[in-house]
Amino acid sequence: MRVAIYANPGSKSQSVKEKLEKKMRDRHFILDMENPEIVVTIGGDGTLLSAFHHYRKQLDQIRFVGVHTGHLGFYTDWRDDEIDDLVISLQSDNRQSVSYPxxxxxxxxxxxxxxxxxxxxxxxxxxxxxxxxxxxxxxxxxxxxxxxxxxxxxxxxxxxxxxxxxxxxxxxxxxxxxxxxxxxxxxxxxxxxxxxxxxxxxxxxxxxxxxxxxxxxxxxxxxxxxxxxxxxxxxxxxxxxxxERIRFAKYRHNHFWHRVQEAFIGEEDGN
Missing domain, CATH: 2.60.200.30 (Probable inorganic polyphosphate/atp-NAD kinase; domain 2)
Known part of the structure; x- marks a missing residue:
């Protein structure tokens, strides 16, 4: 599988990128920024937005995966401490995806x-x-x-x-x-x-x-x-x-309304 890792310039995101690159090389993934099949973004929703525009002419060939290094975003399914699980999911990939307009x-x-x-x-x-x-x-x-x-x-x-x-x-x-x-x-x-x-x-x-x-x-x-x-x-x-549509590789289900609740309402105080 050809994978591109697209990270924002923050020190935390760059550190996660280095760890992910090493794990992928160890497992014989092909790191390819030019013609990837999967684009893994590391940062937040803004980073995924930037990656989308960078690869906008290749959308029919690419699926995106988002790793967040800050707050949970609407496009980022994985936390930075779940890199091992993400690599395992990529290894067992069966091209499953969800697309959005x-x-x-x-x-x-x-x-x-x-x-x-x-x-x-x-x-x-x-x-x-x-x-x-x-x-x-x-x-x-x-x-x-x-x-x-x-x-x-x-x-x-x-x-x-x-x-x-x-x-x-x-x-x-x-x-x-x-x-x-x-x-x-x-x-x-x-x-x-x-x-x-x-x-x-x-x-x-x-x-x-x-x-x-x-x-x-x-x-x-x-x-x-x-x-x-x-x-x-x-x-x-x-x-x-x-x-055209954007496609996300889906290895887990993240309920949309749960994300909305978490992003805009947060935990109830119990009253």
């Missing part, structure tokens, strides 16, 4: 070629000053004219990330849907939006048509996961469920 982001501009991105968690569009105005289309039909700070479009796995902080719903990652959540919308007697998160089916898509003049569009900020793009002359953005 990704977000396809297609951006058109007035004065340059279109751009295409894949997001594991979410994409946002915001104004860095003043109010953003955009027409929102769902499945090709105009739904509303949004005025506010911005919009967040997320995947189910990204629903517990930035989406949740702006009031979006938490969605189980087995569902092939995308979600639109408003960021600081303006709602009064003149301007109205739904003012509620929208869950969009996999056969529909969301189109944002920016209404500002060219001069005002240049202070827009587009984000795709952790990457930010500033001062783009954006005309329109289309979001849909991507044909």
């Amino acid at each position: 990704l977000l396809d982001v297609w951006v058109t501009y007035k004065s340059r070629q279109p751009s295409h991105y894949l997001a594991l968690n979410e994409s946002t569009i915001k104004r860095t000053s003043s109010t953003m105005v955009t027409d929102v289309y769902v499945g090709g039909e105009k739904f509303e004219r949004f005025r506010g700070d911005g919009l967040c479009i997320s995947t189910p796995t990204g629903s517990t990330a930035y989406n949740k902080s702006v009031g979006g719903a938490v969605i189980h990652p087995d569902m092939d849907v995308l979600q639109l959540a408003e960021i600081g919308s303006i709602n009064n007697r003149v301007f109205r939006t739904l003012a509620s998160p929208m869950i969009i089916a996999s056969n529909d898509w969301i189109t944002l048509s920016l209404m500002e003049s060219r001069e005002r569009k240049e202070d827009l900020m587009l984000t795709v996961d952790s990457k930010s793009y500033y001062n783009r002359d954006i005309e329109q953005i289309r979001y849909k469920i991507a044909k």
